[in-house]
Amino acid sequence: MASSRSGKLLAVIGDEDTCTGFLLGGIGELNKHRHPNFMVVEKDTPTNEIEEQLKKFLNRQDIAIILISQSIADVVRHVIDAHVEPIPTILEIPSKDAPYDPSKDSILRRAKGMFSAEDFR
């Protein structure tokens, strides 16, 4: 059994309430380059900015979990689907105005196609 020495961070991409809530939980950190581990997405935030921030989080070595609101995850789905590494793990969370939809979740979508008709022959 192996384990890493220092604790890794959780990052969050979501609306203001989601970020405020998770920061209240104690996950917020600004590193020495003053880069935060959270991103507040407003209604007018451009998609490329979200995509860029998600890619930055994916490349950071000190982040283990990326929490992203499902409604925001839908606009950067191609980046999420292309990510296959176990760490950092991307986790889709419900947002304030959109309840969690299992049919959109990347893991449960894969589970749906787990068995093919050929498997039961």
Next chain:
Amino acid sequence: MVDKKLEAKLDLLCVELLELVHEIDKTKREQEDHMKEGYLCLAKARYEIGVDRVSQLQYPSEMVASVTVHRRTNQEVDQLEIIHGSRLEQKQENPKEEATLRKRNKTNDRKEQEIDPVTEGKSIEDVSQLTPAINPIHWFGFLVPRALRLAQESFSKAIEASCALCNLQSRYEHTLTEYRKSRTRQKELDDQLTQGGAPEPETS
């Protein structure tokens, strides 16, 4: 002859996968409930102390995470566990590092009083990294409404549920890979049987 051992393994993996999907769905719903409760409490807190008092305008310019995750690799599956306390506190808990820093100051007693053993030898940028974590609830004031404390509790539970979900996802991915490998092996054996050749014994 059909490989009974392989079939039994496939059945087991199938059941395990279905159980994991059920567990993921259950934990997701738990997480959603905690978050719903948290949003409601945040709205109540806003109503009590004002809209701008619970917003991103109150985020401080220096913040240190008081909740981090620790990664363990157990049986080829990555498991994450929540650690409470800042990374500074975790560093101070490391006795070897602390002993080295103390020795460095041993020669000069006066200096020992002036120099903080944790910050010594580190640049200004690194020192800012070592700012101790304060309770984030104090960003919004010292006499905060009860609703904000309840929101904090709910989101802490949501963080724990998130960590549990990550572990379940890792286990799911690992089991799915195992299942696919076994399924491919079974197909190979089936093909060999239909072609009339003797099946090769399973190596793994």
